[in-house]
């Protein structure tokens with residue numbers, strides 16, 4: 001059975017290649033590939049340090065998908081625990097920042113307590129190489145609702161869990177500091193409250209949110225979120241610790257009399273961009289990979305379509321200081337609702353997850369790749385050399401990446417690339433093959449080093465842990 005499905009995928013794959021759907025940018029040509037079909041409402045999709053796509057299915061499964069073959073395995077099935085009617089479900093997911101040494105996966109899902117009382121919980125699971133086991137509840141009994149459950153997860157650069165919560169349809173909760181709905185929460189990896197939160201007795205990091213389902217770092221460790229508006233004013237926000245983002249008193253910019261009064265009194269942070277009528281803004285991924293130079297320094301945003309029925313990936317070009325959006329370009333408008341994006345840090349390819357043409361999701365749900373095949377960093381004709389890089393300590397010690405290269409990479413080039421997809425460092429490899437790179441400027445997290453010399457390439461992953 002498995003062999004047949006692999007053969008079928010290969011067959012479909014080769015048919016697809018002959019079709020060669022492409023996107024022409026100014027200089028780059030991106031080629032489409034259908035990676036996988038039939039996923040039951042993909043919600044979160046992450047590119048892991050194990051070179052697999054990790055995907056939550058809203059109904060309650062986690063898939064681990066090999067992006068070249070499209071073959072996936074179900075590594076967790078909690079459909080019996082998860083409430084997945086309407087907007088609730090198994091939604092947000094994050095991997096431990098040092099996943100290779102601490103293979104933990106963080107998940108958020110809705111469940112039912114008592115008589116149709118929808119709740120939400122944050123949990124961790126252990127990855128044993130085959131499946132996710134040993135659920136540990138980190139934050140339980142969060143009020144949930146039929147609508148507006150938030151739940152985007154991101155591990156911060158200082159190793160905290162950032163989690164969005166929705167207003168569950170009750171906007172008054174968003175300004176209430178005693179309630180954790182309608183907020184961005186900051187949580188220790190063990191579920192406790194960080195003692196350097198704005199209030200050391202509260203998970204709340206920022207407030208006045210309606211239903212934020214996009215969260216990503218951009219340039220200079222700046223944190224951004226996307227947020228669903230009601231009828232109008234979907235928002236793209238730059239997050240500041242302790243900030244008030246206005247909901248329900250302010251929608252989008254402070255531009256009505258009552259909004260201006262409220263904004264002046266409560267120091268509301270206005271969005272960097274807004275969309276009216278709502279287009280249903282979702283996942284964010286910062287793109288800074290050299291493979292698609294036209295998109296470097298841009299935030300990619302998955303857009304479901306909303307009232308305006310304008311699904312797409314928006315490419316939001318950020319100013320150099322990250323404080324403003326200079327332009328928006330729209331791509332991939334004919335795939336139905338787009339929920340999530342991730343970036344292949346090796347090739348710079350993007351993947352997006354489709355959610356059908358109607359809510360909550362008519363099929364078929366697909367994972368689509370667009371890749372610049374001409375990107376020389378990983379030319380498909382390059383010979384991939386295994387075990388040519390020997391890293392002396394992993395995680396690295398004292399911010400120094402010490403490694404030894406095989407002689408075939410003498411006088412070549414190296415690149416250090418984050419698993420979030422950005423080029424962190426680059427330069428020439430040394431003549432003596434023993435190298436020591438200062439990684440003080442790198443945030444904690446997973447990276448890989450790629451060395452290139454005359455049509456040969458080799459990569460090795462490592463971790464910066466602090």
Ligand SMILES: [Ca+2]
Nearest residue numbers: 245246247252
């Ligand atoms: Ca706002």
Ligand SMILES: [Ca+2]
Nearest residue numbers: 251252253255
């Ligand atoms: Ca407004």
